[in-house]
Amino acid sequence: MSTESPERATNSGSLDEFLGFREEVHVTMDNHTKELQKLSHGGCNDDQDAVTLLTNTVVADKAKHNPNSERNPDIEVTSNSLTVSSMTKNQIMKNLSMICTSFFLMFTSFHSMLSLLTSLSKEEGMGTFAIFIECSFFMISAMFLASFSIDRFGVKLTLFLSTFTTLSLMAANLYPVWAIMVPASIVCGLGAGPMWASQSAYVSELSKHYANITQTKLKDSLSFFFGIFFMSLNGSKITGNLLSSLLLKQNTQANTSMTLEEIEDCVANKQEAVSNATSLERPDDMTIYTICGTWIGIASLGIVVSAFLSPVTIYGDEYKDGKREAIYSKFLASTKHFWNSRLQKILIPLSMYYGISNGFLIADFTKSIVGCTLGIQTVGDVMLCSGILNTVSAVLVGPLTKHFGHLPFFTIAFLCFGGVQVSLLIWKPGPENGYPFFIFGSIWGVADAILKIQVMTIYGHLFADNIEAAYGSYFMLEAAGFITSTAYSVFLSTDVKLYILLSFLVCSAISYYTVEYIDRKQNKRQDVEQ
Template sequence: MSSDNSEKGGKSNKNRGGKKRNLSMICLTFLCAYTSFNAVANLQSSINIDKNVGLYSLAILSGGSILSSILFTTPLIYILGYKWTIVAGQIGILIYIAANMYPKAILLYPVAAISGIFCSAMWTTQSAYITVLGVDENRHDNSDIQVNKYFGIFYSVFETAQIWGNLITYFILRNVHRESRSDFSQCGANFVSNTSETKNDESTISPMTTHILYSVFVGIICISIVFVIIFLDQKRKLKGDDSKGVIHRSIDYSLLTLKQFKKLDHWLLIPIVFWINSWEAFIFGIYTKSFITCTIGVQYIGIVMASYGITASIVCIIVGYVAKIKYSRPVCLLSATSVSIMILMIMLLWKPVPSQTYMLYVLACIAGITAVVAKPLVSALYSHLFADTKEMVFSIFSMIQNLGCIVVYFYSPVLIVRVSIILQIIYTSMAMICYITIEIRLSRK
């Protein structure tokens, strides 16, 4: 009897060790991949500005992710399993960053589409994998808390990618020369990409400098790929005897994914998820150019956005623990949306000038807080509402996330920033209303 108990205890400890290792590897994977990707994305609107190829490539990448969420994500996960789907996503990001060494539409757009397809699958896999790790078979009552905790840990590590990637950018680009300017009236809410008299900072960055920058980021991803291949355990829905008819099963599963839209909860969650990523796209694509680059120069994007990453990481750790407290989710999410509206109102009214550079950091820090609070809580909410169909719903989750990005990236080059800010206020308000509706529905169950 005692030997049986000791065997069970040994297996339990082994499982816990395996969970910690796998969670650590997923965190490391996304940290490395998005240390590189986020830093490059933050620069797209300021460096690759010829015909707005940078922003449009991000929009195409998001479009590829949407297509993948509908057609390819679930089949890829079924065929490759969780581990190799993550590897494929890393390779997709790697080739996109490498393509930026020759930032022409003929190369960057097709690569962005391919990258988007694999990135979507990688994010869906991440959400499903963490949900699997967080569910303790022996303690079903605590599974939601564990999932919340694991998502909190993941996002707290993930958000530090904004720190490391942007610091790398800053140290490599810090000596970039920028001509002085005296008129800042077209910065901030008055900024328009096609008409504002802004200095093309790309002309002052040598090809050697950009090649060094992108090579560093490619190297970081290569290291993470090696670690995943060696240390991450494979997990998949299909067992060995299910290999026959895998394509047929995958197609059926994709159709089931689309059928998930019949559920009202999905429609209520769409504005919330859309807001989260449209808000990030606004910060990365619009705020970086119209507020930071226009006011103090492209070389400072890295250091300002690093402050975004620092606050986001700290808050994510806090959210992971606060999530255990009753009613913490509505308090945190409603606070995040309210503060986001406040920041947007400040952006609408404030006229940025170099003498008030500190405000660029303050706004970035607060934006980091609001953006990161929602991510783990909404991911855990999906896990709670759709526990039996996690791959399908996280495909939808990924699709809506990318829809938020693609919309913002497509209209940002042609709209005055003032209009973009007003649209963002509308998105945030809709998210708040829908979330309140979801909580009311949950309280009645």
């Protein structure tokens, strides 16, 4: 008799093979022919009987090879075309709600901090350099530490422990000097890779359980679950920037009196003007202590929530069997995909552009454009509008894409980004009229949401057979773009950085339309052959 194995499909869209935390369960059919015949002919009264029957079958067979292992309820069994999951729908949605709540709380603080970091620590570009260091070590940890941590500690424990590193950079703002900011940025970056990898793996596994129970396509389940998660994450931008605005408005001693010439020099990112800008003066110590304490308190609450997540691996996060893959083998998978895929090479400008544009938004738009002109206390208000439009767009883009396709939305995103960047080159900002800042921030939020969702979707579509390595390449390129943007931020004027953004935008549009043409051509060829 043959042996069946629930092998992981390479086009499932999950990260488990890439991260190396999932194991296969082999069920010997010789010993269970009667049970499976009973199941296939309706011998079970309901779904719960079916779950119990196949779960016991798997556990009994597994126990023969691993008598010391403990049973974990999170088991998926595949026999021919039948797939069963013992995790109930309520359990799945409870854990999804908990991880969304956890990241919402943590990133309410983190987004609030990012909006103000370059302004609160503007001396010698300390805030911008801190972001550069954090992203650099994020790349390193994503390539090397993520798979290692999950393989050794499991998904849940890796997620829980890595979230503590986000507190380091928040606490460093209490006394922002180089000797504190640099180590804090390194710690935050080293924890970011394992945190995001374990988060993606956790949500991916929940979506698989959900697809098994509801008998829906895994692609639709992944889109649904990640859509909910990113809606929650984008919502933290709203609350984070609202928090920044409310806390900074307590600083009644803020001095925003600057001449028009001083404002123009500050907006242009002339370092002497930025250093002397009264609109970017650091608030008093009591306000800083209140801001940082609030950040740490809210983020700590999110970490506590993550501690109550249920494990989602087959025999629990604590169960490990077989040989662990070498750390470098995980990285080589992404490297091999990167160099062997023609479409991946074409998508390099588009993948890097998202990181470069976010680097400009965080390091330049908030400080040089909004902060210099309207004052640091207005940064939260502008970014609040951006976050609201970003969240609303993220909710609407998914359903609308089903009706109109990806091409129109990519075009809308390119036009929105280009329109704002050209306007910033032409327009001369002044404190007498603050409405354009809110308009530009809102349009940027719409374009940001559209581009992020569409890029993630097109990667999942084009590289379905090697999805883990493809997403690894994407995050590496996005981080490289962000690092590049923050690296030259201190040395170049604002208008030069806008020209660089526009150049990358044009290259990104060309790369996307090229890939779209190739993909449609291949689809037509396949239709003809069929």
